[in-house]
Amino acid sequence: MPRIPTRPADTWSPLYFLASVGAGGLAVTFFMYLMFWIPHPGRSVPVSEDIAAALGAGSPLRTVAITLAAAGIAIFGAMNLYLLAWNLRRVGPFVASERGQSLGASNAQTQMMALPLALAMSVNVAFILGLVFVPGLWSVVEFLFPVALAAFLAIGALALRQLGGFLGRVIGSGGFDCKANNSFAQLLPAFSLAMVGVGLSAPGAMSGTTLTAGIAIIASTFFLVAAVVIAAVGMVLGIRSMLENGVAVEQAPTLMIVIPLMTVLGILLIRQDHGLHVHFESHGSAGDMLTMLTQFLSLELLFALFGVTVLRATGYIRRFISGSETSVGSYALICPGVALSVMMQFWINKGLVAAGLVARFGLAYWALTGIALAAQVAMIVLMLVLNRRHFGRAQLVASPAE
Template sequence: MTQRPYHPLYFLSALGNGGLAVSFFMYFMFLIPHPDSPLPHFDHLRATFEKGGTAQILVIAVSLIILALAVNHFRLLIWNVRSFHTYKRTSAYQTLKSTPGEVAVMAEPLTYAMSVNVVFILGALFVPGLWANVQSLFPFALLAFLAIGVYALVLYVQYISNVMANGKFPVDNLNQFGQFLGAFAFVMVAVGLASPAAMSTTPWVYVTSTVASLLFLALVSGILLFFGGMSLRAVLAKGLAKPGAPTVWLLIPIFTLTGITFVRIYSMVSHRLLETHVNTALLFVVLGFLFMASTAVGLIGFRVLRRLDYFNEQPDGAASFGLICPGVAYVVLGMFFVHWGLVQNDFITAHSLMHYVILSPLVFVQAKTIQWLITLSVKHLSLRKNVSKLEAA
């Protein structure tokens, strides 16, 4: 069998596994009581496990799934880092750098930011006593996300400055939304920085985190405005390019991460500056709007992908992993909306039949996302049962 050439978008395979691990963490986040901390940790898991019965089975099952996805995330991350290092020495990389496709390199810092989130979740859930010292860890989280953000900014400034200086950007051929990958990377950094902003009690940490998070959100807005109109015009004129078809869903993870960033920064403002409680009515409106917008993008994108027969044929194996993150993001944003928008405003009762009925479509989307991750991995990564043998060329 012919070996497949490497492409930076293969980082999305690692990103998808990490994102799915985070999506399963949402079950612990919103279904396990943790009144003494903003996130569930080892002690909450142990208390739920000790109840026995169905709760014990679910804790074991979800924990094993999170661990398996995390292991696969880091396995694929290591392979991608090694392969990308080799790829940079090839003529294919030099060719890529002279095209709009250079934005694909943003998948690297995007995945690194996801890795920090996965490490944070694993530490909180499975390391006894770690959460008791979490305040001392937030400065390191801040520095980690700042480092990734600076690296992402250097890559993107290098790319966009070449585009603006050369003036040879093929605007009419931009009939896909791949340029939103830059916004996706920056919003992943923004949401990571917003975490210590929301949970740290050290003023310099939460102020620095908030300001830096707002900086990257501003970059996200600029990219969406700058490239959104150009891409939409090209798509309407020429149709969506099939190799980049999954980019039609890129707005879903961007909406999701923007919503979570808002929740975290708003929590910081409420608790630290205003010394009041979070206004759940405002969260209902903001998260509800973003979730409905994601639903609209998802439905339109699904119809377009079906028309292009993309689910049966993916002409670009690396780009095909762009199907995974939107499914992950939709589930995560849905969980936030159900909890903060519906449960916290007493529209539904937690753990009631209606609560689980409303969550069931999210579980379905999550299951389909896992199915597609397996399908794409088998088709584009594991055909020889060893991902490390993919050629970096």
């Protein structure tokens, strides 16, 4: 019998888009170094000129941090774009295949919404790469914001079309299997809509043009509301099924999808708050921001504890991370850790420091930041482990001759 190479990634699934999303999220965690550790006066985000000025200041620790940040953004940004392209090449053949047709007639049809999720993440990553590595980008950024708005609206239209197709099928003719909905897999559409919304909110915080900022705030609010509604419905349906049938073991990582959803929506609200303050005389206090971020972080920690408890109870890590079995759903574990790291950074800097509870760069500051960095490092290790297991050297297996 001839022997052909196989590996888990050779049997493609829409959930492999989560590998691209995870890499993009890791690039964002490195951007947090620049966002909160180097000065960027007159701008809501750091750009290459700010980075060059900080390097010229001669502080050894800051130089190390900037070097690590630039390397991390470059490596994981490139990985994000590569994995996006790798996945896009497989969508067409999959949809036309028997497996694709079967998926489109089941609860798992919403897995295809990982596509707009990954597209929206990659647009955000491309913008970060431009800010960090393209000198002079900020001088033309007002011309780029309408392009970015158009791109995110196009991705949002794709997401809504996919969601509409799913809802039209299951509500119009039935067929949704409530018993098999024993996870939070149906929150993926909410995550996709939220990612579109946070991208749309960026010009609201960064643009100096009132019209551009206003359009961004209005458009992002629509996707914020849509994400919250879909998430609420998905959670109720999922919890009911899990209480009756137990959790679907391979989908157990979805129980922590609320964590990245909250981080994305939290950043969306922070951006809107800044835009409303600059352009529309809406003035929130440091206490208001601290309260909001603490609420979001508290919710994330609760779902982290919930998810870890279920993962331990089902032996998921022992089976699919360190054991001999593989599951593409394992990539859903990266986003929660990344999101928790990013939310910690915002809570520390935009919450505690801004409210005067913690001194910037003091002992307490670095102790708390160390938690965010530990989560980041853990997710980098997990990403490398999963990539090796799913994309690594193929294993030779026997195949019957035609």
